[in-house]
Amino acid sequence: MFKRILVPLDGSPRAERALPLAKRIARATRGSIVLVYVVDPVSDLWAVEQAPLVEMRLREAEMYLNSLLSPAPTGEEAEITEPPIPAETLLLRGSAAASILNAASETQADGIVMCSHGQNAASHWRIGGVAAKVVRHAKVPVLMLKEEGGVPAGPHPDATEPLRVLVPLDGSAPARTALTSAASLLADLAPQTPAQLHLLHVIPANVQLLENEGRRRELVQKAGEYLQSMAKKLKESLVEPSLSPKNFMVTWSVILDNDVANAIVRVAEQGDTQDGLGSMPRCDGIAMATHGLSGIRRWAMGSVTERVLHGTRLPLLITRPAWVEEHAEEEETEEET
Template identity: 35%
Template sequence: MFKHILVPLDGSPRAEQALPFAAQLARVYRSTIVLARIVDIFETIGASSIQAAALTNEIREIQEKDAQEYLQRICSSGPLEKLETSMEIHSGDVATTLLDIINKQSIDLVLLTSHGHTGQKHWTLGSVAQKMVHHCPVPVFNQRENYLFPPAAPTQDLTFCIALDGSLLAEASIPPTLYLAAAFAEPQHREIHLLRVVKTLDIDRVEAFLKIHKLNIQKFLYDEARNYLKELSESLNKDTAAQLGVQVTWSVSMGRDIAQTIIREVEGETSLQSSPIAYSLLALATHGRSAIARWAAGSVAERIFHTTGLPLLVIHPPAQNS
């Protein structure tokens, strides 16, 4: 699945924290790792200086030479040594340039760290990650500098959580997550947990629906979610998940705020730094199906991106009629 992996780097150690992840995937799936370094001239000289315009080409050449030397060092040492790599060095707007690379190089996965170098002469990788979540046509793995994946200390069991809303669009997050699980743990120790959150309705609405339609709408939605996940997990455990040696489990939770409930379920009630948690990664799609009994996945994904401390796999599925 992951034949071409893009790792944008801004020269900071934080951004380089994505490299062990890329290296492991490349070894398992024989992938090519594409390292990208984007030079933003205007961050160096400013856009309004008349004198700077004459220096633009000279500064670009210097920065691009530095970028090439930097990427060559990354390729020839550390976790990427002896792996197939290529380099992309460009100047311009970082997010726009990365999206162009993704399309031209047939990238399958983008690996980012949520906080990059914040110095004046470096682009902020966090803001780039946010733009990728909104616009990237392929899965984006957002590494967290304080909760790295894969963890420094090896773990025997690995569990990823996928947040679903019952739509086919949201299910686009399942295949890449299964393949990630297969790459980072031994068979029989790989688990994907499907989570669906049912919104808690106001009691007045539930009672009114019961009075008019003779149906407990809250129970109906809860049962519908359970049946959906049960059938989906059984299908995956007989097919794709079984082939990859991954066990699929599931659960349904209820809450008034979908994003907060998802975060509580995957992180627990305590800080990530003070207590180990059950999940190593959270995956979800950026757009789901908007109808009754469906949560607005776009806004949920964005809120989770800004809130969770877990590594996050975000999939932006192609638009479909629903």
């Protein structure tokens, strides 16, 4: 999936947690990585007359990026035995989120791997905001890691367990765009070992309030049939013909919950068995689509993905449907009026 991977860095160990995973994917796809560092004078409260300090920060950032591309010390055998990965650095000055998005476009990256928090604890609000903006507006899939969560840099450490990714589906075409990205990521991270896609449908709690128990069972059954059909298409390579899902297990489950985003996080992190169909062990990551809407309309649609992003400790692969770009200008016009 990712042949050219953009990795935004800010000099912190937390941001660098994205590097092993980006390298793993690049090796699997025979791709390359682009390390980008953005110096943001306005955000860092540097005044115009402090231009020399900005220039010094740029030089320090350049040295930092170059150090990451230097050969590993002799004692680090694991790094020495791995083949080199084509890599380049990009040093930018300006708004962090806008610069990252522009860099992805200019370098023709087909994926972004980054950690949601960086620098220090006092600035988490700002870095987290950068991550949210990148996720909301990126035209390529974004694999977002959390500083307090795990990093699936390869097959599951337990050889008997598959590397497992949860894909929530609500029956819409935008939600299904996450399937191809999720399947491709699993193929890259666990090409010769067990891997599993688990499809999840959450029925909102208002359905539970229906007095007609038969109607409730009917809705659950229909949701199960939908997920079954999607699982069959994945296995038959009908969702993405270029993939070979023979190496994958595809499972599914349906649950009922009054909070869709919270249910997705809970099931992914803890596993779940509820009144519904199927059961779900814990996962190593989540893959979702974002609708890319803004303002009030985002609360109705894209807010679920954003709430999962802020609520989970697991890596989250976020794909923005292509049709969003076609309607972006129209949405902005509607909001202005």
